Each structure stands twice: as structure tokens, then as C-alpha cells.
Amino acid sequence: MVDLFLNRVLVENNWDQDELNTEREITGILENRILMLFFASAECEKCQDFVPVLNDFFKRLKDPAYIEYPKLLALIHISLDQSEEQQGRFLKQLHKKVLFLAFEDLYRKELQTMFKVKDVPTVVVLRPDSSILSPNAVQDICRFGSDCFCNWQESSELIERSFMLNEEIENLNLRSVTDPVRRLKYKTEDDKRKNRWWKLWGKDKTENEEEKENSGAWDKNKKQGDKGTWRTR
Incomplete structure (x- = not known):
């Protein structure tokens, strides 16, 4: 046009x-x-x-x-x-x-x-x-x-994006009227960062749980081994 x-x-x-x-x-x-x-x-x-x-x-x-x-x-x-x-x-x-x-x-x-x-x-x-x-x-x-x-x-x-301002301004004290637009703009990146953090945290958690399980199994085997030796004596 x-x-x-x-x-x-x-x-x-x-x-x-x-x-x-x-x-x-x-x-x-x-x-x-x-x-x-x-x-x-x-x-x-x-x-x-x-x-x-x-x-x-x-x-x-x-x-x-x-x-x-x-x-x-x-x-x-x-x-x-x-x-x-x-x-x-x-x-x-x-x-x-x-x-x-x-x-x-x-x-x-x-x-x-x-x-x-x-x-x-x-x-x-x-x-x-x-x-x-x-x-x-x-x-x-x-x-x-x-x-x-x-x-x-x-x-x-x-x-028209002006409706976004009405919804946000009524409920929040904004520093400027462009804050809702900026939040929407960066929302995707924030979500990506959160997802990456959760994945890393979950990975660390899984590794810790595996270590605990292995450690627990080793302790159990050790106790059973000690008990078996005592009985033999």
C-alpha cells in the first residue's frame, strides 16, 4: 500500500x-x-x-x-x-x-x-x-x-498490540508502557534458560542419586561380607 x-x-x-x-x-x-x-x-x-x-x-x-x-x-x-x-x-x-x-x-x-x-x-x-x-x-x-x-x-x-498495555497497566506498576512488550520479547529466552537450568539440575541430581545408590549397594555388600566372615570364624 x-x-x-x-x-x-x-x-x-x-x-x-x-x-x-x-x-x-x-x-x-x-x-x-x-x-x-x-x-x-x-x-x-x-x-x-x-x-x-x-x-x-x-x-x-x-x-x-x-x-x-x-x-x-x-x-x-x-x-x-x-x-x-x-x-x-x-x-x-x-x-x-x-x-x-x-x-x-x-x-x-x-x-x-x-x-x-x-x-x-x-x-x-x-x-x-x-x-x-x-x-x-x-x-x-x-x-x-x-x-x-x-x-x-x-x-x-x-x-493491534495496544490491548496489551491495558491489560498490563491495570494490574502492575510498570516502569514504562513498553515493559509488557519487552517481557514478551524476552520471555522465550528466559524459558530457554530455565529449561537448560532444569536439565542441568536434573542431570546433577540423577548423577548424585546414582552415586548414592552405588554407595549404598557397596555398604550393604560390605556388611553382608563382614557378617559372612564372622559366621565362618
């Missing part, structure tokens, strides 16, 4: 319209995420009606006001407008965390052809490996809301 936008400029839909144009920035914001490509036009009435639904969907999955840990999700608006003014007017209605391609970037049309987008609004959902999860999720978003993400996440085998 990251490869789709490498060597491209993605713009954040905030007041400053910050540009993300380095490989590190693009990778950081798109890697290991489910990607939604929102194809729309300002002149489309259906698109206008869908925007509030999409904004609510996105906020409930990304906005800290709704969720403690934002989901691994990215939304990029692909404008099919006829002018930059139309695109700008439409962007004002979208959430501030949405990304978009500049109007002069003809890659917008390439993406439209690549994903065979004929009608708007269209939301193409992609897995982290860029394979298509849904060619158009508009109806699902309208019907199921943010619950769609659970199905996408399961289908994409996308694993």
Missing part, C-alpha cells in the same frame, strides 16, 4: 495543509494500515450526503475524543472535481486528519483507472499489502458504521 504513494505528495487537510513528501513520512503514516481511498466530487449530491456519514465513521476510529487508541486506518481523498476551487470547497467539509492529492497531480486519474471507479461516491478499501478488501464500501459504512473496521481488520489479519 505504501508503494502506491511513494514519490508522491500527500497533503494533510488542516489549516496549514502540511505536505508529506518524504519516504519516511509516507511510510510512517500508511505502513501496516488499512487504507480507504475516497473518490468523490463536489458537484455530486450523493457525495455531499455521504460526507457527514464518512466523517462520523472516521472520527469514531481515529479521534481521541471517541477512542483511546486510534485505529490503524488512513483515509485519502481522491478528488474527481473539474477545478481546484471545487476540490478546496469539498475538502472543507472533510475531517482534518484526511489526506489528499493536490489537484494538479494527475495521479488522481491514474488511481481512478487503476481501481475502475465509475461512480461516485466510492470508497475503495485496501489491505496493508495493497490488495483490494472492498471495491466500494459506501453502503457498508452507511449500514454498519464503525463496526466495519472489525471485519476489515480480521480479513486483513491486522494485529
Whole structure:
């Protein structure tokens, strides 16, 4: 998925319209995420009606006001407008965390052809490996809301590890929030060391027991031998 936008400029839909144009920035914001490509036009009435639904969907999955840990999700608006003014007017209605391609970037049309987008609004959902999860999720978003993400996440085998922190922090006084991850990381090595120690300890124990048994047998034989000699006398 990251490869789709490498060597491209993605713009954040905030007041400053910050540009993300380095490989590190693009990778950081798109890697290991489910990607939604929102194809729309300002002149489309259906698109206008869908925007509030999409904004609510996105906020409930990304906005800290709704969720403690934002989901691994990215939304990029692909404008099919006829002018930059139309695109700008439409962007004002979208959430501030949405990304978009500049109007002069003809890659917008390439993406439209690549994903065979004929009608708007269209939301193409992609897995982290860029394979298509849904060619158009508009109806699902309208019907199921943010619950769609659970199905996408399961289908994409996308694993979120933030739940580990909740379980650990509630029960333990940790030095840092990364302690659970470190413990899991080194747990295997600790188990290996314990297994090796138990094996060595068990080996020593076995050898000691064998020595005791041999010693006991020798003492018993000695006593029996002494007794036999006394009787002979």
C-alpha cells in the first residue's frame, strides 16, 4: 500500500495543509494500515450526503475524543472535481486528519483507472499489502458504521498490540508502557534458560542419586561380607 504513494505528495487537510513528501513520512503514516481511498466530487449530491456519514465513521476510529487508541486506518481523498476551487470547497467539509492529492497531480486519474471507479461516491478499501478488501464500501459504512473496521481488520489479519498495555497497566506498576512488550520479547529466552537450568539440575541430581545408590549397594555388600566372615570364624 505504501508503494502506491511513494514519490508522491500527500497533503494533510488542516489549516496549514502540511505536505508529506518524504519516504519516511509516507511510510510512517500508511505502513501496516488499512487504507480507504475516497473518490468523490463536489458537484455530486450523493457525495455531499455521504460526507457527514464518512466523517462520523472516521472520527469514531481515529479521534481521541471517541477512542483511546486510534485505529490503524488512513483515509485519502481522491478528488474527481473539474477545478481546484471545487476540490478546496469539498475538502472543507472533510475531517482534518484526511489526506489528499493536490489537484494538479494527475495521479488522481491514474488511481481512478487503476481501481475502475465509475461512480461516485466510492470508497475503495485496501489491505496493508495493497490488495483490494472492498471495491466500494459506501453502503457498508452507511449500514454498519464503525463496526466495519472489525471485519476489515480480521480479513486483513491486522494485529493491534495496544490491548496489551491495558491489560498490563491495570494490574502492575510498570516502569514504562513498553515493559509488557519487552517481557514478551524476552520471555522465550528466559524459558530457554530455565529449561537448560532444569536439565542441568536434573542431570546433577540423577548423577548424585546414582552415586548414592552405588554407595549404598557397596555398604550393604560390605556388611553382608563382614557378617559372612564372622559366621565362618
